[in-house]
Amino acid sequence: MVNVAVLGYGTVGSGVVKVIDTNHDSILEKAGVDLNIKYVLDLRDFPDDPIQEKIVHDYEVIVNDPEVSIVVEVMGGVEPAYTFTKRALMAGKSVCTSNKELVARCGTELQQLAKENHASYLFEASCGGGIPIIRPLRTSLTADVIDEITGILNGTTNYILTKMIEEGLEFDDVLKDAQQKGYAERNPEADVEGHDACRKIAILSSLAYGKRVDFTDVYTEGITKITSSDIVYAKKMNKTIKLLAYSSRQGDQVMAMVAPYLVSKEDPLYAVNGVFNAIFVHGNMLGDAMFYGQGAGKEATASAVAGDVVEEAQMLGTGVVSSWKPEKQVLTDVSSTEKPFFVRMKGDALEKENLEKVFGPIKVIGAGLEGEFGFVTEKMSEASYQERAAKVDGIIGMIRVREK
Ligand code: NDP
Ligand code: HSE
Numbered sequence: 001m002v003n004v005a006v007l008g009y010g011t012v013g014s015g016v017v018k019v020i021d022t023n024h025d026s027i028l029e030k031a032g033v034d035l036n037i038k039y040v041l042d043l044r045d046f047p048d049d050p051i052q053e054k055i056v057h058d059y060e061v062i063v064n065d066p067e068v069s070i071v072v073e074v075m076g077g078v079e080p081a082y083t084f085t086k087r088a089l090m091a092g093k094s095v096c097t098s099n100k101e102l103v104a105r106c107g108t109e110l111q112q113l114a115k116e117n118h119a120s121y122l123f124e125a126s127c128g129g130g131i132p133i134i135r136p137l138r139t140s141l142t143a144d145v146i147d148e149i150t151g152i153l154n155g156t157t158n159y160i161l162t163k164m165i166e167e168g169l170e171f172d173d174v175l176k177d178a179q180q181k182g183y184a185e186r187n188p189e190a191d192v193e194g195h196d197a198c199r200k201i202a203i204l205s206s207l208a209y210g211k212r213v214d215f216t217d218v219y220t221e222g223i224t225k226i227t228s229s230d231i232v233y234a235k236k237m238n239k240t241i242k243l244l245a246y247s248s249r250q251g252d253q254v255m256a257m258v259a260p261y262l263v264s265k266e267d268p269l270y271a272v273n274g275v276f277n278a279i280f281v282h283g284n285m286l287g288d289a290m291f292y293g294q295g296a297g298k299e300a301t302a303s304a305v306a307g308d309v310v311e312e313a314q315m316l317g318t319g320v321v322s323s324w325k326p327e328k329q330v331l332t333d334v335s336s337t338e339k340p341f342f343v344r345m346k347g348d349a350l351e352k353e354n355l356e357k358v359f360g361p362i363k364v365i366g367a368g369l370e371g372e373f374g375f376v377t378e379k380m381s382e383a384s385y386q387e388r389a390a391k392v393d394g395i396i397g398m399i400r401v402r403e404k
Contacts, residue, residue, distance in 0.1 A: 002313040003038040005062040007084060008075035009051060011182035012098050012125070013040065015302025016072055017051060020309065027306075033313035038068060041075075063087050070312050072305060073097040076186060082106055089113045089121065094319065096308035098125035098301055101190075104199035104215045107206075111323040120320045122308035127200040128277045129155060130300030131293035132307070137207045137281075138322045144283030146208040148248045151279040152272050153200040155296030156184045156191035157223050157243045162273040165231050165240055171224075183275055183296040194222035194243060194258045201245035201256050204279070207322060209249050211329035213256060219334045221259040225397060229367075233344065233374045236367045239264050242272070244402065255332045260399055262342055267404040335383035340401040342376050346394035349373040358388050372396060379403070 004020065006013050020027070020035050028034050039062050040054045059080070062068055071088040073095055075081050081102050088095050089110065097103065103110075103123045114121035124134045128151070137146070152158050156178045163174040175192065178184045190196045202215035223243050234241050239262040247256035263270050268290060272278040277295025282288055294300035311320060342365070345351070349364045355375065356362055365374040377385065389395055 001034045001036050002069050002316065003036050003067045004070045004072060004309060005039040005041065005068045006037060006072045006074065007041045007059075007062075007081070008073070009040050009042040009044075009046065009055070010074065010076075011298050012074040012301050012305065013042070013072070014051075015298035016074060016305050016309070018299065019302045019306040023306070027310055031310045031314060033310055035309060035313060038065070059084055059087075063091055063093075068093060069316055070094045070096070070309055072309060073099055073102070074305065075099070076101070078102055078105060085110055086113060089117050089119050092117050092119055094120035094312040094316070096120070096122040096124075096305060096312060098123070098305050100126035100196065100199045100203060104202050107203065108212050108324070108326045111321045112326070114319055114321050115323075118317060118319045120312040120315055122312060122320065122322055123203070124308050125301045125304035127204055128153060128279055128291065128293065129295040129297065130303050131277060131279065131291050131295065132304070133204065133279050133291045134207065134322050135307075136291070137204065141281070141283060141286065144286045146281055146283050147250070148282035149201065149204050149208055149246070149279065150269070151197075151201065151204070151245045152242055152269060152277050153197040153245045153279065153295070154191055154194075154243060155275040155277055155294070156188065157197070158272065158277065158295065159183060159275045160192070161223060161226070161241055161243065164226075164228065165234070166273070168228070181275070182298055192222050192224050194220040197243060197245040197258045201247055201258060205247040205254065205256055206324040206329070208281070209247075209254050209329060211325045211327050213247075213254065213329045213331065217256075217331045219257040219259075223260050226260055226399075227397075229344070229369055229372075230397065230399060232367045232369060233342065233365055234262055236365055237262065237342075237376075240270055241399065242269055244269070253332045254329050255334055255337060257334045257337075261402040262399050263402050264404065267402060269402075335386070336381050338379050338381050339403060340377050340379050341385050342374060342399045342401055343389070344372055344374045344396040344398075345392075346372055346396060355392065358391050376401060
């Protein structure tokens with residue numbers, strides 16, 4: 001029997017208990033490991049839940065129990081998750097987590113610590129919820145040179161954008177709904193300002209390109225500036241709006257960014273709706289592969305965490321680590337990357353000729369909104385767009401256009 005302790009009985013933690021309990025026999029049959037949840041650490045008690053008999057409030061009980069082989073950290077945040085993880089690994093226990101904030105900040109150090117202690121450190125659920133993506137990058141795709149990753153990596157923002165676009169609902173109402181469904185972070189600013197997607201693309205890029213991508217270097221915009229007027233224009237253009245996390249490598253040069261994009265109907269990412277996520281990976285031999293599934297939520301995320309628990313149980317005494325080199329990957333400036341830009345302007349479309357003197361050829365988009373119009377530029381660099389935009393008055397907003 002392999003004893004497991006779960007830290008945090010929230011959305012994901014209660015899901016992990018459910019998956020391991022519900023699928024205990026099937027896991028035993030398929031993977032040959034007999035998993036037992038011995039403790040659940042939480043700040044609260046759960047008097048109406050059978051889990052109460054396993055609830056502890058003192059981490060010392062877990063870290064000092066030699067019978068506990070695997071610690072599942074699903075509390076979130078940096079502290080005390082970092083200290084608890086470190087102590088578990090130093091005690092030779094394997095750790096798995098869905099905590100992308102911790103993996104993005106301290107993953108390199110924790111991987112090293114796991115290796116030194118012949119323990120495992122896995123974090124499949126840290127990117128894309130229930131979608132298997134970390135393990136494929138670590139195993140199936142190791143013979144490929146990955147040169148591009150594009151993902152819808154945040155379930156909450158994709159849920160919000162989908163509901164705003166398809167049902168005309170207001171941002172704040174949909175955010176509340178996403179929080180109630182357990183998709184959002186404790187502080188949903190991490191979702192809507194793009195920080196969560198930024199951490200995830202940093203983790204995936206570190207794994208795919210081999211060196212540590214520091215998430216604080218990734219250019220990041222969220223969806224808080226997207227309005228119902230932007231959606232009117234998007235529909236007029238037969239497009240939708242998605243928060244995309246993107247990174248690419250050319251030789252030694254890696255760039256990464258997170259921003260809302262206009263996505264056309266022909267693009268497979270167009271149809272990724274609601275809480276679903278998708279990750280495109282391009283490899284030099286593989287070509288395109290797309291990983292798709294539920295990006296947040298109790299059971300889906302817990303399924304990914306439990307998959308890590310099973311692998312760690314099979315590797316007790318040896319350890320398995322998803323890792324990258326500690327050396328920092330310097331990111332190239334996004335200002336040289338090129339794409340078309342959609343721009344909303346005050347005024348009327350009669351100004352096209354003057355605008356073309358600044359932006360070059362543009363395509364005017366009339367969406368019937370009073371006192372404004374939109375236009376799409378040809379492909380140009382971010383720096384060039386910023387330089388040109390600074391020369392005109394009346395820009396209401398800009399959204400990048402994804403080319404596919
Ligand atoms: P929740 O807030 O639902 O659960 C966290 C639980 O941990 C709560 O029960 C909380 O107790 C408990 N907790 C917090 N601090 C401590 C502590 N010091 N000691 C003991 N217990 C503690 O979060 P989620 O389950 O949604 O998320 C957990 C992690 O998984 C986060 O890192 C999140 O980013 C990640 N994640 C979440 C997904 C989702 O769909 N929800 C998907 C993928 C990843 P209390 O409530 O009393 O504070
Ligand atoms: N808040 C995150 C999201 C949870 O919405 O994608 C999954 O990582």
